[in-house]
Amino acid sequence: MITENIKSLFIRDLNKLKLEIEAYQTEExxxxxxxxxxxxxxNLALHLVGNLSHFVGAILGNSGYIRNRELEFSLKDVPRVELIQQIEKVTETVTLTLENISAEELEKDFPGDPLGYKMTTGYFLIHLFGHLSYHLGQINYHRRMLDE
Structure with missing residues (x-):
């Protein structure tokens, strides 16, 4: 039940991320x-894709994704269509991975200490959702302030 709820929230906000990117009047x-x-x-969209592709896709889902966090913030002018494709791909990755995580696995320690301390997988997934929502809010604000 909890895994289904977490999955639903990730899908909801990743779809909102896609809508925000599509809503820009000017791609530049x-x-x-x-x-x-x-x-x-x-860059925030690339960061969110990289973050979820790494922590959910690679670590929990064994997707083989290799993260380059520096590029998430240094790449520029990636076409809107490519950003949207990356968001769609990470949405599929998150969906497939979370469909295969049991309630028992949520109670196990998340591999490594990404926040500097031990935590359960469920706790870290909630953290990742909060991270997504935080940056989604920044993106919405950015669009409303700068896309005239």
Whole structure:
């Protein structure tokens, strides 16, 4: 039950991420930064895809994904269609991975200490969902402020 709920929330917000990217009137603004806005929507989207592809796909789902976190913030001008494809792919990855995680596995320790301390897989998935939601809010704000 809890795994299904977590999966549903990830799918919901990844679909919202896709809608935010699609909502930009001008593709170039996806990569714009301004004043105290340090990260563009494009880089935040790449970061979210990389984060979930790594922690959910590679670590929990054994997908073979290799993360390059530095590129998540240094790549620029990735076409909107490619960003959307990456979001769709990570949505599939998250869905398939979470469909194969049991309630018992949620109670096991998450491999490694990504936050600097031991935690259950369930706890870390909730953390990852919060991380997604946090950046999704930033992206929504970015779009409303800069996409005129």
């Amino acid at each position: 603004v996806i990569w714009k930064i301004d004043k105290n806005i340090a990260n563009s929507t494009g």
